[in-house]
Amino acid sequence: MIKAILIFNNHGKPRLSKFYQPYSEDTQQQIIRETFHLVSKRDENVCNFLEGGLLIGGSDNKLIYRHYATLYFVFCVDSSESELGILDLIQVFVETLDKCFENVCELDLIFHVDKVHNILAEMVMGGMVLETNMNEIVTQIDAQNKLEKSELIVYTGLFCISQDFSQAGLAGAPARAVSAVKNMNLPEIPRNINIGDISIKVPNLPSFK
């Protein structure tokens, strides 16, 4: 079982948190902080496993993480999961994000955490691995996006007709389109986490199919 999936950046800012066991909001924040503390002090070239912290720990639990540019992807799992398998799963996750966001970067995760959740939901469900085949995941995500788009066109169309305030449709328009239209004045542009560029040593594994 996967107990939790956390994504945070190099400063410990959460970018996604998914707990498969109920914790209060405060505990969740503590777990994120603790995990960040454990993970961030490790060197780049050390192994990707460590015994869990106090909160989400327990002898059975392990933290398995990967560090991509500015982001840490941390999976907290128990002993029924294969360590190397989960490492692979993280890789699949990131590659899927990369496909869905076209060259994913931290900003994508910041502004579209809901989408990241949706992608994750196609891979892990209730703490159990649902799908590991990237193509299958992407297909399902695309289909859902299409469905969403068709609904919104109808929806926004309705509004455009009923009112002359044509802008009203903006809020409901696909989020990506919105952010493309509006010019974002962002203080910092983080590095791309383009998977292809990152030289992470992946153990000699064929991708799970």
Place this chain on the structure above:
Amino acid sequence: MALKMVKGSIDRMFDKNLQDLVRGIRNHKEDEAKYISQCIDEIKQELKQDNIAVKANAVCKLTYLQMLGYDISWAAFNIIEVMSASKFTFKRIGYLAASQCFHEGTDVIMLTTNQIRKDLSSPSQYDTGVALTGLSCFVTPDLARDLANDIMTLMSHTKPYIRKKAVLIMYKVFLKYPESLRPAFPRLKEKLEDPDPGVQSAAVNVICELARRNPKNYLSLAPLFFKLMTSSTNNWVLIKIIKLFGALTPLEPRLGKKLIEPLTNLIHSTSAMSLLYECVNTVIAVLISLSSGMPNHSASIQLCVQKLRILIEDSDQNLKYLGLLAMSKILRTHPKSVQAHKDLVLQCLDDKDESIRLRALDLLYGMVSKKNLMEIVKKLMTHVDKAEGTTYRDELLTKIIDICSQSNYQHITNFEWYISILVELTRLEGTRHGHLIAAQMLDVAIRVKAIRRFAVAQMSALLDSAHLVASSPQRSGICEVLYAAAWICGEFSEHLQEPQQTLEAMLRPKVTTLPGHIQAVYVQNVVKLYAAILQQKEQAADVSAAQEVTQLLVERLPQFVQSADLEVQERASCILQLVKHVQKLQAKDVPVAEEVSALFAGELNPVAPKAQKKVPVPEGLDLDAWINEPLSDSESEDEKPKAMFQDEEQRHAKPRAPEADEQELARRREARRQEQANNPFYIKSSPSPQKRYQDAPGVEHIPVVQIDLSVPLKVPAGMPLSDQYVKLEEERRHRQRLEKDKRKKKKRERERRGTRRHSSLHTESDEDIAPAQRVDIVTEEMPENALPSDEDDKDPNDPYRALDIDLDKPLADSEKLPVQKHRNAETSKSPEKEDVPLMEKKSKKPKKKEKKHKEKEREKKKKVEKGEDLDFWLSTTPPAATPAPEELEVNTTVTVLKTGQEEPRGEEQDADEDREQDLEKKPSKHKKKKHKKDKEERPKDKRKSKKKVPPTDEEAAEPVENGTLDEEPLPPMSSYTLLAENSYIKMTYDVQGSLQKDSQVTVSVVLENQSDSFLKSMELNVLDSLNARLARPEGSSVHDGVPVPFQLPPGISNEAQFVFTIQSIVMAQKLKGTLSFIAKNDEGSTHEKLDFKLHFTCTSYLVTTPCYSDAFAKLLESGDLSMSSIKVDGISMSFHNLLAKICFHHRFSVVERVDSCASMYSRSIQGHHVCLLVKKGEKSVSVDGKCSDPTLLSNLLEEMKETLATC
């Protein structure tokens, strides 16, 4: 209306969406909290609007805020509103928010039931999908109960996308609503063979998760998983299955044997490291589970170790880490094979990754030997010096101590070296483990007599050196070693070179900065030293020196008297007074040394903590007997207040006069002792172990091994001692070796021949190294005539100890009687220890089962069917593994029959059949040769697998040998009765049902060839009645017989099993049948037949089921049972044997027994409860029965009457 809509969208225009919110937060870094609370207010406004899009947008923002740690449970209702939106876009937002913040305590969650149900049955697969995903995160027991059925239907949805989600979520449903597991399981199992790999993987996932918690319930799936393992190419699935097998093998060693080969193949063939690693892990688990049974699997171990070495040598840190982790598992059972890779492990100690270093340290623990201990510790010591972080350094320190002290200092050959290592460790600043070092010092100094002189010298040096005292004691725990040092110097002061100097060191003013408990030890040991010095000086007649020492003490002790620590203060003032007294005496020129040293006379000997228990009770001593006649209760009660009164009176009279008159005191003490002895609540005082120890005859003369040290005791100058010891030790060993070689040479010369092997092999094995000093522990600790027992190794708090119940005879009988091994997979496979919880489970089950009886019928059947499959499947292990031949045969019969009786099961069945055929050839080949042997071995084999089951099983299988086993007080009983007999063959039979098959009974027929002919082509046929039918192979008509799956050479007997389907079980019945066979001898072959009548008694439908008294009482109270009773006169048998007989012949178990009255319980295969109350009178027995079916009960009682009549 239109206006409202317009207004709504005007508002919306100014709404923030999620991106705006995120941007806003980023732009308000300095007053984030304020900004967010403002946003939350806006969101609250938005939630009040009717427009679902606005609401969804608001909920979406809330989800983001939840991630930042804001509680959004107040919006739970709005979230539900958004969940119920018709548009997928909004629905998804709603479900996401719900999955992030709903939990079991959310009260509005019950409102979602219908919405979720609607979504689950939505025509759009994505609506269903999103509902399933959401539900998986917040399912509650109520939701699980209400929706279980809907989800179960979804498991067979046409779209694999839904199927796999439905399968996965079932695990969550099971967790919250366990009752759903049984009905859903068959379908779940089907999904293991789903055409879609995703669904298959999900099913494997769920079953693995389930099986991890209760592996034994899933053993029966092993064949299916085995098939998946050999056929699947999906690494995820493979990993899960292999992990699952790792959990199953400890329960079923035969499974392990079967697994080794395919796993080894996988290890060789796979290129995926993750798979390789899991394979290795499971092979290790298999090897561990087999380690006792199998002679060796060195090839497999070698393969594992070799592969792990590759992992460890890999540059990838992850593989290195996992390799070390797995290596430590092998180490536990096969240390030798890991030790070969010591170099690698030591190399990992230098790794920059701390996790890897820690793993390597773990491994080191098991790798040390006498030969390499010094080397390894030396290496660790350099690491201690290098280590930067205190945590890692502390870890190293504890490991060094662990490694050295493990199994009674087994690996230490030179204790001087060890002491110097400990002393070197004291130079670690800021370690938390000072007390560990101290404990080691004390332990070694006390237990290794030969080392004391050296230890004392080192300790006095420690006391003398300032650094320990100087380091601030509050922060560092290292000053703890001074505790040990002071004690050792005091206790063994006779070995001190310069006692005076040490004494002065211990009286330094700085000592008062140490923690209280250390100061206390200082004070006490100062006196010991003082006594030693006095003795020395007086012997030398150096009066002034003696007085000087006394003076020193008188001057310095007051600093301790002022201590804030009670203990220190108390001891110091006592001792100060004593010393002052001594001073007075000294002034009068009285020799005092003798008397002062008398304070500490006697040598302290180490005693094992368990020594007391092991002292045998001397002959003739009855510890339970009264020493004096007990006083009556009233007396002792009277005495108490009196004593108190006296006490008080005294106090009033003479408040501060402890020396009340001696006689009175003695009298009172005696009285109190008496009273205590009579008072059960008082813990009786027993002589202290030490006293006992001294009293025991001959203990004084326990041999203390005196060793002449070949190593100089004088410490070579220059501090890093341990290194020098390493060198010295090497020299010593070299000398030893030379000597040995010399001796060997002589020997060889004498013998000349044959021993070449020995001499040419010059490797120094562990055993060759004789330790320089010996730990006298084992010889010294125990009293001479201590009883060897392993009893005390058990931890009284061990939870499993509770299972270690001495089962009362009748119950025990009932337990072992009924279910034969090969028929009931469940009971036979659970390891012995688990018998008890199993019982408990069963006893609780009946009620539940009753309820769902019907609906589960089919499923149950299948389960057991599988169970038998498993047994069969397991027994087809390759011949190399040599399974018990008996088992093979029996299993054959079972399965052959089954194929006849059960509906086809598709490909799998075919595969099974193939195997069956293979199997059948095997035993028949061996049979002729082995048969004699089989017969002898059979009892043994059976015993092995089912240790608790002495007589019955044996006799059941071999009625011929009846009565050979007479160790038990009970008369031998056999449930096998004669069926028919002629000159060729004798048939005995027994009928057994099992709880899992409610309309089937198995008839085991033992066929014994009584002739000189070879019997073959045996076929059994029965004339079916309406109520009972013989299960025949598929495709055969009701008139066809069932072939017996074996042939009988002359004089041989074997057992065949036949399954009958029974409609009603309330009446006994008889079936006519015929056994036809061909008898072949030298003169030719003849066709023969033998008619018989199979008698199905009502008893044969009962299955012994244990029942607990509370469940039993509830059952009786329920009032659903009808009652009947019988009485049998003229019974001479003892009640105990009587019960055993009922248990055996009528398959009851004893629930409770009080004197000559017992309640008993049993269950029929169709779930009727049968309760009995058996009472024994003078010469009669009355049996009152209660049963859910009156007819069944009266028939049962009639049968019982017959049995009892023979008693």
